[in-house]
Amino acid sequence: MKIETKYHGLVECNAEEFVQFPSGLPGFQEEKKFLILPFSDDGTFFILQSVSTPGLGFVLTNPFPFYPEYDFKLDEQTVEALKLESEKDVVVYTVLTMADPFHLTTANLQAPIVVNTKKKIGKQVILTGTSYQTKHKLFVEKLAK
Incomplete structure (x- = not known):
């Protein structure tokens, strides 16, 4: 099948590639199916593309190369x-602004995006009781000399 995307135009894909978000995403509860597409040749950046809404695509990255100490525990409800x-x-992905x-x-x-790659199920997890915020600089600024 083909779907229209925000950044890649028309993309050929299989329904088996779709990641199901049973609860949608915060602010986009009606959006249940997404495709994760590469956004950079080096595998650093991705697009979380809605299958049903062509204009809805979020830029993602794996947070661990940028934040090696990034750590959180999923609660039992999320694991289930x-x-x-x-x-x-x-x-684990983080949404970039x-x-x-x-x-x-x-x-x-x-609010990382956590995906079960085997079952193709995803969820955006809102972390509470942590020092993590919604806007962490991706690149460390160089100090002026």
Whole structure:
């Protein structure tokens, strides 16, 4: 099948590739099916593209190369909702707020996107009781000399 996307135009895909978000995303509860598409050749950035709404695509990245100390624990309800059997089946993304210039781009560490890659189920998890916020600089600013 083909779907229209925000950043890639018309894309050929299979329904098996879709990641189901049973509860949607905060602010987009009606959006249940997404496709994760590469957005950079080096595998650093991705697009979480809505299958039903062509103009809805979020830029994502794996947070761990940028924030090696980033750590959180999923509560039992989330583990059950994602039908997780092994942590090997988990991929974590953070939603980016793109900026111009690009080095001012920020990452939302307070609400990671967690995906069960085996079952193709996703959820945006809102972390509470942490110091993580919605806007962490993706790139460390160089100090002026």
